[in-house]
Amino acid sequence: MTALLSAHEIEVLLPAGWEGEIYRRPGGNGSTSFPVMHLTNFPLPAVRGDFGSGVVELMEPSSVFISLFEYGPQSVGKALFSRNSFPRAVTGEDFHPNRLHRIISGQLGFQRFLEESARAFCLYIVVGGRAKFGGLLGEINRVLPSISIATTRPV
Amino acid sequence: MAGLIAGESIALIMLGVLVLGLLRSHAAVLRKLHELGLDVGQDGSPNTRPTGPSPPTPHTDELINLRVGPGDGLNSATDITGRTLQGGTLAISMTNSKGLALVAFLSGGCSTCRDFWDSFRDPGKRVLPGSPRIVIVTRDESTESPGILRSLAPGDVQLVMSNAAWEEYRVPGAPYFVMVDCATGKKLGEGTTKSWSQLRDLIVQSFVDYGGDRFDNQSPLGPKDRESRADWELARNGILPGDPSLYNPAIGTFQDARNK
The missing domain is CATH 1.20.5 (Single alpha-helices involved in coiled-coils or other helix-helix interfaces)
Structure with a gap:
């Protein structure tokens, strides 16, 4: 069974066994927050950080965690973001332990800053281990093409 | 005269x-x-009830068929997708772990639900054998007040608002609970009770009756906590909450012991 997850002009079709949340943290003290999407192929804990703290500690070798974190409109057009668009597929060479925000033995990370639909994002992916890496890449490459990002409507 | x-x-x-x-x-x-479609609780507060095609009669005071073996006659659990209280969306899978999930259908306006909300907010109280993942499902904003739900909801338990889930699970009214084996996606039991302690006792008893120890250490959200493990070990040996052997008459109650 697949599930359609949609909010804040971000949409994804989740394969069976995957779950996720699209959220926006409440702003405070004049600050503005932007949407974040988390996807996992294992139970997503309720309390977690935007880049997976609280999640990656629970991952098994067959686990995948994907975070799509939006930066503000001030980041659009900056070199860091504008060099890349949203990847529809990733390869094994894209993953390395040094790309993890928090090094956990066995885990591999992927990180890319990108622009899509005039919005700036960081796509961060963690896989739990190398043992089933090929299968996990297949799962990730089924999810990534189903993610669509629309232009934000003017407020 | x-x-x-x-x-x-x-x-x-x-x-x-x-x-x-x-x-x-x-x-x-x-x-x-x-x-x-509105019930009135004992204290006069309204119990919201699902609308739509005539739902089955609520099974009060018992968790129907709750067991930790194959759920005879019960359907498979469906994934749950809906809105969150923060305005986002959340999709929960019922087939992506080796552990259990307790899906709690609650309402912000249901007086009987209050005990469950209070217990879910207390991490020390909501421990269960098998450490099931708890997922709270309410109806959406057309029926529920997000403000009231925010005041009741625990911050560390997934809560999703989904009318579709209420219909797919054929929930007769709040509170209602469904225990799911996430390795197979099968429902193990469903029903309702009047209080958290009653629900907890039924689940503990069903673990004893149907050999729930196979779910030990399968919790998807971290290692089992000591209290849950102790409860389960006691239950496996026939000592359930409230058992007189848990209380030392020389000491009295826990509160007495603290006061000494």
């Missing part, structure tokens, strides 16, 4: 007629509210 007795008799008859009339009108009001 005879006149006084006759007068009192007439007054009593009139009072009786008045009480009967009041009871009839009260029953008519309750019947009308029920037809409109």
Whole structure:
């Protein structure tokens, strides 16, 4: 069974066994927050950080965690973001332990800053281990093409 | 004297007629509210009920067929997708771990649900054998007040608002609980109870009856906590919450012990 997850002009079709949340943290003290999407192929804990703290500690070798974190409109057009668009597929060479925000033995990370639909994002992916890496890449490459990002409507 | 007795008799008859009339009108009001899909709890607060095609009668006071073996006659659990209280969306899978999930269908306006909300907010209270993942499902903003739900919801338990889930799980009314084996996606049991302690006792007992130890250490959200493990070890040996052997008469209650 697949599930359609949609909010804040971000949409994804989740394969069976995957779950996720699209959220926006409440702003405070004049600050503005932007949407974040988390996807996992294992139970997503309720309390977690935007880049997976609280999640990656629970991952098994067959686990995948994907975070799509939006930066503000001030980041659009900056070199860091504008060099890349949203990847529809990733390869094994894209993953390395040094790309993890928090090094956990066995885990591999992927990180890319990108622009899509005039919005700036960081796509961060963690896989739990190398043992089933090929299968996990297949799962990730089924999810990534189903993610669509629309232009934000003017407020 | 005879006149006084006759007068009192007439007054009593009139009072009786008045009480009967009041009871009839009260029953008519309750019947009308029920037809409109609104139940009234013992304290007079409304219990929201699902609308739509006639739901099955709620099974009060028992968790029907709850077991930790194959759920005979029960359907597979479906994934749950809906809105969050923060305005986002959340999709929960019922087939992506080796552990259990307890899906709790609650309402912000249901007086019976209050005990469950309070217990879910207390991490020390919500421990269960097998450490199931707890997922709270309410109806959406058309029925529920997000403000009330925010004041009741625990911050560390997934809460999703989904009318579709209520319909797919054929929830007759809140509170209602479904235990799911996430390795197979099968429902192990479903039903309702009046209190968290009653629900907890039923789940503990079902673990004893149906060999739930196979779910030990399968919790998807971290290692089992000591309290849950202790509860389960005691239950496996026939010592359930409230068992007199848990209380040392020389010490008295836990509170007595603290005061000493």
